[in-house]
Amino acid sequence: MPIAHEFxxxxxxxxxxxxxxxxxxxxxxxxLAGGTDIVPGLRDGLMKPGLVVDIKGIxxxxxIEHRGNVLRVGALATFTDLIESELVQERVPLLYExxxxxxxVGVRNRATITGNIxxxxxxxxxxxxxxxxxxxxxxxxxxxxxxxxxxxxxxxPKTTALGSAEIVTSVSLPVPQGDHGAAYVKLGRxxxxxxxxxxxxxxxxxxxxxxxxxxxxxxxxxxxxxxxxLLRGKVIDDALIDDAKKLVAxxxxxxxxxxxxxxxxxxxxxxxxxxxxxxxxARLGGKGPQYGATLI
Amino acid sequence: MKRSITLNVNGEGRSVDVEPNExxxxxxxxxxxxxxxxxxxxxxxxxxxxxxxDGRSVRSCLILAVELDGHEIVTIEGLSKxxxxxxxxxxxxxNSFQCGFCAPGIMLAATELLARNPSPTEDEVKExxxxxxxxxxxxxxxxxxxxxxxxxxxxxxxx
Numbered sequence: 001m002p003i004a005h006e007f008x009x010x011x012x013x014x015x016x017x018x019x020x021x022x023x024x025x026x027x028x029x030x031x032l033a034g035g036t037d038i039v040p041g042l043r044d045g046l047m048k049p050g051l052v053v054d055i056k057g058i059x060x061x062x063x064i065e066h067r068g069n070v071l072r073v074g075a076l077a078t079f080t081d082l083i084e085s086e087l088v089q090e091r092v093p094l095l096y097e098x099x100x101x102x103x104x105v106g107v108r109n110r111a112t113i114t115g116n117i118x119x120x121x122x123x124x125x126x127x128x129x130x131x132x133x134x135x136x137x138x139x140x141x142x143x144x145x146x147x148x149x150x151x152x153x154x155x156x157p158k159t160t161a162l163g164s165a166e167i168v169t170s171v172s173l174p175v176p177q178g179d180h181g182a183a184y185v186k187l188g189r190x191x192x193x194x195x196x197x198x199x200x201x202x203x204x205x206x207x208x209x210x211x212x213x214x215x216x217x218x219x220x221x222x223x224x225x226x227x228x229x230l231l232r233g234k235v236i237d238d239a240l241i242d243d244a245k246k247l248v249a250x251x252x253x254x255x256x257x258x259x260x261x262x263x264x265x266x267x268x269x270x271x272x273x274x275x276x277x278x279x280x281x282a283r284l285g286g287k288g289p290q291y292g293a294t295l296i
Numbered sequence: 297m298k299r300s301i302t303l304n305v306n307g308e309g310r311s312v313d314v315e316p317n318e319x320x321x322x323x324x325x326x327x328x329x330x331x332x333x334x335x336x337x338x339x340x341x342x343x344x345x346x347x348x349x350d351g352r353s354v355r356s357c358l359i360l361a362v363e364l365d366g367h368e369i370v371t372i373e374g375l376s377k378x379x380x381x382x383x384x385x386x387x388x389x390x391n392s393f394q395c396g397f398c399a400p401g402i403m404l405a406a407t408e409l410l411a412r413n414p415s416p417t418e419d420e421v422k423e424x425x426x427x428x429x430x431x432x433x434x435x436x437x438x439x440x441x442x443x444x445x446x447x448x449x450x451x452x453x454x455x
Contacts, residue, residue: 009316104427109352192426193341
């Protein structure tokens with residue numbers, strides 16, 4: 001079915017030009033990068049912009065770089081770019097593990113991690129991973145640059161803290177210093193083009209410090225501060241994992257939808273947390289499954 | 297407003313005037329007469345519209361043609377321009393398709409895999425084609441065909 005909605009197309013070459021266009025058109029303009037969410041949105045009539053602003057012509061938005069203990073992922077970096085980046089594999093392997101679970105190669109070759117968090121569906125794979133890594137979102141708007149912490153980014157299903165004339169230029173992650181272990185556990189119906197029924201990201205840092213976040217089980221990706229507090233300073237063992245699993249219901253609020261029932265999500269989440277904690281703790285110790293291995 | 301774009305399609309420069317709301321899939325099929333990319337789900341789930349964009353497999357249903365001025369597209373017609381590739385021959389030898397609807401997409405996805413990883417494992421083959429749905433063969437003969445050329449440079453284009 002062709003796209004019935006008609007719109008104009010602009011391809012600015014600088015951020016300033018792009019922001020100027022967005023400022024002028026307000027909510028009538030839609031930013032386009034990989035297009036894997038935008039084109040279906042246009043086709044389904046969920047989006048009806050008067051103008052589509054393609055940011056792929058803007059220099060400086062591509063690439064992944066590591067500078068001053070920060071991994072900067074440009075707004076145009078695709079999931080394939082993350083998977084193929086040695087920087088990512090070595091410094092923030094959780095990003096690699098997450099990216100390997102996103103859709104399929106043909107989508108990952110085009111879809112960007114920035115687009116994933118701008119679409120901000122509750123099941124977005126990037127959300128929990130960026131939460132445990134304390135990422136921040138670098139944006140530019142008519143009033144200049146600002147940085148939005150990932151914890152303040154998601155404001156509801158498909159809504160974010162990004163202003164209508166603002167553009168995300170990059171996602172920045174502080175690179176954990178010293179050893180760390182992490183795991184992304186994604187529950188889906190099959191490998192390939194599926195969204196998460198539920199997901200868990202775990203980051204294990206030295207001195208028994210843990211970060212935990214969930215996806216697809218609340219209106220936005222969510223951190224689990226109660227679980228993090230319970231685990232803090234303790235060595236992971238069977239009893240501690242049992243206690244952590246009991247807290248999952250307090251940290252999440254799953255619903256029933258087309259992909260899974262509420263009861264199934266509630267049943268699987270503690271199991272996924274256990275798998276994630278065990279994998280992350282083992283990887284911190286230099287053991288455990290390779291990053292990218294199927295954990296559930 | 298129509299815009300004029302120039303694409304390199306299967307080695308030939310093609311200029312076409314497109315509306316911003318025309319997808320690459322529509323332009324290839326309806327404007328340039330290239331029918332191997334199929335209209336399947338039109339939301340990126342089935343992989344039947346797969347083409348190679350600058351050497352990477354992409355969903356042509358999820359790309360606006362207007363985005364692609366100056367880029368290079370290869371479809372199955374371009375792949376076999378100078379005769380079948382080893383991979384295509386392996387598909388025939390293994391009876392790897394029945395209705396053929398998924399075949400162009402799967403062969404392009406496998407071609408990209410072999411270009412980047414000439415000796416993929418069975419798991420890697422399955423991962424590479426996991427976004428290409430086949431409703432006939434059950435995938436076994438497809439995976440077998442790709443594995444048959446694994447390590448032989450079968451993804452290379454002839455000529």
